[in-house]
Amino acid sequence: MPPERDWRAPLNETGDDALQYTDIAIGYLGRNTRYRAEYQRALGRVKRGAISADDATAALVDRWGISYHAAPGAAFDRKLAVARPDLSPASIILAPAVAGIGAGPLDLAALGDIRARIRMGDVLHVILADPDGDEHLCVCGSRHDAMALMVPIEPAPFARLASAERLCRRLSGMAAGPPALRPPPFRREHLLTLLQVLDGRRAGASQRELAASLIHPKVRHYTPTEWTDSAERKCIRRWLKEAVELRDGGYIRLLRGG
Structure with a gap:
């Protein structure tokens, strides 16, 4: 995987007018545990000379619809992602x-x-x-x-x-x-925020911390009852559901510009 980063920091792609739906789709797939394990196995086989990087990439693309190029020297390079x-x-x-x-x-x-x-x-x-x-x-x-x-x-x-x-x-x-197939600014920002939601959950952040960091810091000062009844809690739960669905297969819609 790429180096660990603080999930609270905006992603590097934010504000990138050249960002396409395929670039965001590979971001979701890259956070899929099963894909990461399969990709790492493919990199290992390429390093051992058991398979070429191109053949390994072809197998991953056929299986997942899109993949990073399985070249060890360029692992997880978004600019080398290939889609079916x-x-x-x-x-x-x-x-x-x-x-x-x-x-x-x-x-x-x-x-x-x-x-x-x-x-x-x-x-x-x-x-x-x-x-x-x-x-x-x-x-x-x-x-x-x-x-x-x-x-x-x-x-x-x-x-x-x-x-x-x-x-x-x-x-x-x-x-x-x-x-x-470039997402409009609002859609791009939302999709990148959902990637931060996935990163935060992977880092162990609670739903409340996600809401405080990604929606509004006032959430930290809510009483337990205020938090339970809050719009921020409902919003972060929707975001979590949407982010997980995109990670676990919904990214295919993004490839088509959806």
Whole structure:
């Protein structure tokens, strides 16, 4: 796990306009005890040479829907988190083009700063660094052949279309622009606060201490009866329930921008 931090301190991501839903989703999964244990086992196997970091990552992504890259030197690096493309409309899918439509090969050199290349089975996952929010390409087949953008027929294709447009802008030498799946400020703040709720509970904080630290310090001075009947107690109980649900599977909704 990353170094322990004071759960009362705002998370480093607060105020980060480039923060995407996938970045927050991996934060919740990273606090899941079963995932952490499985990830640590994967890191151990990679260190022993029993499996490659890319193959370990592929297995984790298939099992959990998203995972940190299982490279020991970059463990728990949020910028190297990879999501399943069917779950994340932020993923840009490139596939072999149909013959005769005039498509060309993918020139990785034209994409700018590449943060990572992760091979997962037959798919090359390329993470493009961008100050407005990284882009994730899923390249199916050989990039040296004619390639085309693939937009699956799905109930809500607009976020995926917006992600594809970012790549087109980049390939045209333009700024990619902001990603489609960024939580608005209020939603972002709430989701990050719920991460602090999980961290506080893991550190042994009581519901009252959580409320005093995250809602209002006046809670510390409530009488037992005032605390029992307080709006802050009801609120922190709702937050706890919501945070645990997101940690234990609800993060998948965040991948889809929910």
